[in-house]
Amino acid sequence: MIQSATLDFLKDLAQNNNREWFQDNKQRFEAAKENVIAFTSELIKELKNADPSLSSDIEPKKCVMRIYRDIRFSLDKTPYKNNFGISKLPSGVKSEEIGYYVHIQPGASFAGGGYWMPQAEHLKAIRQEIDYNADDLKKIIDEPGFKKLFGEFRNQEQLKSVPRGYDPxxxxxxxxxxxxxxxxxxxxxxxxxxDDSPKRVAAVLANIYPLTVFLNNAIT
Incomplete structure (x- = not known):
């Protein structure tokens, strides 16, 4: 589970996002990070029950993203993220971008998966797969349990114009x-x-597994 001290650290970091405060609270950060790594380890164990394609070589420590922000090209110069991200949980072997993500942030935590902003070649292939086998995708995203957990799949950002070659x-x-x-x-x-939060999060992500299968089939 995520400990209250981890959320408290993130709350305080959001209010004191500077290097001096961070150095003074480095032990709190290290403890929070270890908590997230332990959470990730349990999450992976639970998620493997639903997604057999998850690699047995996944290292929980490597799944926890760095808290340090890349500020080189950003107007926001605060040096630290105010969240912990858990990524590098790919589903299938076709693309590392297809998989799962967990975001831990006080008052704004979420878990998700699928394929966010596919590269051009993959986007073209996914559109073609939808054109040929839309019923397979709709069976997944229109299932009542899926919609209850994730809302309306079609409400994500769309192109303003119709892709070339498709009937508007x-x-x-x-x-x-x-x-x-x-x-x-x-x-x-x-x-x-x-106490059972890793299992709860994994249970939600398990509902995304059929979507990852569809997406992986599209880019084969």
């Missing part, structure tokens, strides 16, 4: 115009603090 009046044009093919579910602080 086609039944599935709302899916073909999507820029991303991802699903996200929010978690409250109280949910993350529960």
């Amino acid at each position: 009046t086609g039944d599935n044009i709302d899916l073909i115009k999507l820029k991303s093919f991802a699903a996200m579910h929010s978690f409250t602080d109280a949910e993350l603090l529960k």
